[in-house]
Amino acid sequence: MAKQIKVSLIGNPNTGKTSVFNLLTGLNQQVGNYPGITVQKKEGICKLSRGVKAHILDLPGTYSLNASSLDENVVIELLLNKKDKDFPDVAVVVSDVENLKRNLLLFTQIKDLEIPTILVINMADRMKRTGITLDVPLLEKELNTKIALISARKNEGIDELKQLIESYGTLSSEPCVDALTFAPDYFERLKKAFPKQSLYKLWLVITQDVNFRKIDKQELDITPDFQIKSESELKRFQQKETIKRYQFINNVLKKGLFIDEKAATGVRARLDRILTHKVWGYAIFFAILLLIFQAIYDWSSYPMDLIDEGFAWLSEVTKSVLPAGPFVDLITDGIIPGLGGIVIFIPQIAFLFLFISILEESGYMSRVVFLMDRVMRKFGLSGKSVVPLISGTACAIPAVMATRNIENWKERLITILVVPFTTCSARLPVYLIIIALVIPDEKIGWIFSYQSLTLMLLYFIGFLAAVGASWILNKTLNIKSKSYFVIEMPGYKVPMFKNVAINVIEKTKAFVFGAGKIILAISIILWVLASFGPNEKFSKAEEIVSTAHTNLTGEELETEIASYKLEHSFIGYAGKAIEPIVAPLGYDWKIGIGIISSFAAREVFVGTLATIYSVGSDEEETIKNRMAAEVDAKGLPLFNLASGISLLLFYAFAMQCMSTLAIVKRETNGWKWPLMQLVFMSLLAYSTALIAYQILK
Ligand code: GDP
Numbered sequence: 163m164a165k166q167i168k169v170s171l172i173g174n175p176n177t178g179k180t181s182v183f184n185l186l187t188g189l190n191q192q193v194g195n196y197p198g199i200t201v202q203k204k205e206g207i208c209k210l211s212r213g214v215k216a217h218i219l220d221l222p223g224t225y226s227l228n229a230s231s232l233d234e235n236v237v238i239e240l241l242l243n244k245k246d247k248d249f250p251d252v253a254v255v256v257s258d259v260e261n262l263k264r265n266l267l268l269f270t271q272i273k274d275l276e277i278p279t280i281l282v283i284n285m286a287d288r289m290k291r292t293g294i295t296l297d298v299p300l301l302e303k304e305l306n307t308k309i310a311l312i313s314a315r316k317n318e319g320i321d322e323l324k325q326l327i328e329s330y331g332t333l334s335s336e337p338c339v340d341a342l343t344f345a346p347d348y349f350e351r352l353k354k355a356f357p358k359q360s361l362y363k364l365w366l367v368i369t370q371d372v373n374f375r376k377i378d379k380q381e382l383d384i385t386p387d388f389q390i391k392s393e394s395e396l397k398r399f400q401q402k403e404t405i406k407r408y409q410f411i412n413n414v415l416k417k418g419l420f421i422d423e424k425a426a427t428g429v430r431a432r433l434d435r436i437l438t439h440k441v442w443g444y445a446i447f448f449a450i451l452l453l454i455f456q457a458i459y460d461w462s463s464y465p466m467d468l469i470d471e472g473f474a475w476l477s478e479v480t481k482s483v484l485p486a487g488p489f490v491d492l493i494t495d496g497i498i499p500g501l502g503g504i505v506i507f508i509p510q511i512a513f514l515f516l517f518i519s520i521l522e523e524s525g526y527m528s529r530v531v532f533l534m535d536r537v538m539r540k541f542g543l544s545g546k547s548v549v550p551l552i553s554g555t556a557c558a559i560p561a562v563m564a565t566r567n568i569e570n571w572k573e574r575l576i577t578i579l580v581v582p583f584t585t586c587s588a589r590l591p592v593y594l595i596i597i598a599l600v601i602p603d604e605k606i607g608w609i610f611s612y613q614s615l616t617l618m619l620l621y622f623i624g625f626l627a628a629v630g631a632s633w634i635l636n637k638t639l640n641i642k643s644k645s646y647f648v649i650e651m652p653g654y655k656v657p658m659f660k661n662v663a664i665n666v667i668e669k670t671k672a673f674v675f676g677a678g679k680i681i682l683a684i685s686i687i688l689w690v691l692a693s694f695g696p697n698e699k700f701s702k703a704e705e706i707v708s709t710a711h712t713n714l715t716g717e718e719l720e721t722e723i724a725s726y727k728l729e730h731s732f733i734g735y736a737g738k739a740i741e742p743i744v745a746p747l748g749y750d751w752k753i754g755i756g757i758i759s760s761f762a763a764r765e766v767f768v769g770t771l772a773t774i775y776s777v778g779s780d781e782e783e784t785i786k787n788r789m790a791a792e793v794d795a796k797g798l799p800l801f802n803l804a805s806g807i808s809l810l811l812f813y814a815f816a817m818q819c820m821s822t823l824a825i826v827k828r829e830t831n832g833w834k835w836p837l838m839q840l841v842f843m844s845l846l847a848y849s850t851a852l853i854a855y856q857i858l859k
């Protein structure tokens with residue numbers, strides 16, 4: 163087998179690493195986590211020429227090798243650890259032609275590590291508009307590197323980049339600037355003590371607060387006499403290093419980069435002024451949100467109806483083709499409706515991610531972060547909390563992971579604790595079905611319907627709960643930590659189709675397979691519990707019912723028997739057992755079953771109801787119609803405004819997700835915070851649902 167060239171893509175956030183990665187690897191990529199921590203790891207394979215392949219690693223965005231977040235630690239740990247299986251044969255530093263000066267800081271540091279390095283200058287398509295010209299040969303000479311001037315957007319220059327990667331053996335691995343000159347005596351001693359090591363590498367080991375366990379100790383065992391005496395001295399040294407690097411970069415760019423000021427238009431500045439305006443900024447953001455929810459609601463209803471009918475049809479066909487028996491029942495009444503309960507929400511989740519990735523890709527999301535920082539500060543959050551909170555609309559798990567970019571521990575903890583309040587995609591199925599049942603399908607004016615407004619209101623409530631809880635936590639948590647805010651303002655761009663598509667596919671897949679396993683398992687368990695009973699009332703249901711209702715015949719009798727059976731099955735008894743607890747909220751024992759089973763994961767609720775109701779009926783009705791037909795003891799619809807709103811609020815606030823609990827435990831290093839979260843959210847859910855039902859009924 164041919165050797166694979168190991169390539170690491172390194173660079174500041176938003177320089178286009180992931181776009182380059184997508185171009186190189188296509189769908190030939192894998193997303194996982196770095197071992198032991200929850201920073202996302204993307205790797206893929208790229209074919210360079212016949213028999214030569216590259217293994218590409220898309221590293222997290224990094225401003226410099228002075229680590230200030232966990233994402234940055236990952237990069238440093240990898241680059242210092244030659245023994246790591248991902249240690250690069252060639253480091254590809256991706257930079258953005260519009261921010262070359264800042265991007266080159268990281269580049270000069272990478273060069274100091276003495277790894278063969280290629281400099282990618284991306285976004286070449288922007289040069290004309292911004293009036294930038296480059297003297298590439300001169301830059302190559304001054305920076306002691308090879309440069310690939312590319313445009314990931316226009317797919318230009320990628321082949322040249324591939325060629326450079328393939329001939330990585332000819333690249334220079336010498337530094338381009340001597341930045342460690344500010345304490346000559348100190349560095350002289352260090353050099354003498356470790357003659358075989360790169361000085362900069364030693365310097366990083368001394369100064370960076372990262373996990374060096376993985377790095378060969380003997381190679382880099384720094385004795386205490388090399389430690390820097392004080393925190394402030396360290397800061398001063400680091401500043402000196404940075405200044406030295408910038409002096410060098412300024413010099414190089416003076417000779418190799420030219421900007422025609424007149425060509426640079428003020429479009430970006432003008433757009434920024436509007437989009438981050440104190441009034442218009444918020445109004446526009448709000449309008450965009452409204453539009454997104456409207457779209458999620460309206461557009462996805464067509465594929466959803468198709469899927470709904472498709473699964474009903476599949477059940478029916480399976481039933482008629484296979485011989486009757488408990489195993490076929492399990493498939494037609496347990497597994498197929500359970501799976502249908504997941505698949506049906508793919509269109510909505512895909513739409514939501516389509517919009518989120520378009521907003522991110524266009525550069526607008528950064529303006530939102532900037533805009534919201536003003537507001538978030540008041541509640542103990544950071545502008546950077548907006549991204550987790552918005553990602554939380556997909557799923558709390560990636561959202562909790564996304565908090566790793568918040569440097570300040572208190573702000574980070576608060577964000578982790580409140581993220582589960584935002585409306586995740588798992589709540590969406592529950593919301594949609596209940597809204598469809600209890601909110602009238604009428605329009606206000608000519609676009610907006612009551613139903614979509616209700617949905618938006620629910621998202622808003624979730625957000626409000628998150629912000630309110632932050633405010634309380636900010637006042638009560640006694641944690642001291644300093645805070646600083648750096649926000650990236652990339653230029654505006656038309657989103658790249660490939661980036662958006664890959665993101666949508668990846669996230670939808672994560673939802674379907676992540677939730678799918680649990681849902682399938684629970685559907686099977688539920689079917690078993692609903693298809694067997696503990697006593698004679700279940701096994702002799704036919705006899706008992708036909709004796710009691712001699713006037714009934716045919717279908718009516720069947721239905722009566724089925725519902726009698728369900729009531730006396732295992733799950734019927736379990737639901738009945740909790741009925742006294744949920745009755746004040748307006749629920750019956752069937753909803754009780756739904757709530758019990760969805761404690762593991764909310765999205766199970768709809769699948770559960772689908773299983774429960776189809777067990778009781780032979781008709782091929784969609785689950786919505788079955789639910790609408792449910793009546794309470796007095797013969798009134800069970801799902802009415804009061805019980806519907808109560809359920810909506812219950813699901814808005816309850817923390818029904820084991821995976822979130824697990825991830826919070828991992829991110830906060832213990833059970834204290836996740837358990838507090840669970841108790842607090844459950845109490846809040848129960849009490850608001852109770853109040854709502856008692857007022858509305
Ligand atoms: P990363 O944060 O470094 O992974 O950067 P991404 O790949 O996510 O890209 C950041 C933004 O830059 C996205 O909006 C991309 O669409 C955009 N982008 C990437 N490459 C190019 C390019 O060559 N030209 C232009 N104009 N935009 C690009």
Ligand code: MG
Pocket residue numbers: 179180181
């Ligand atoms: Mg990226």
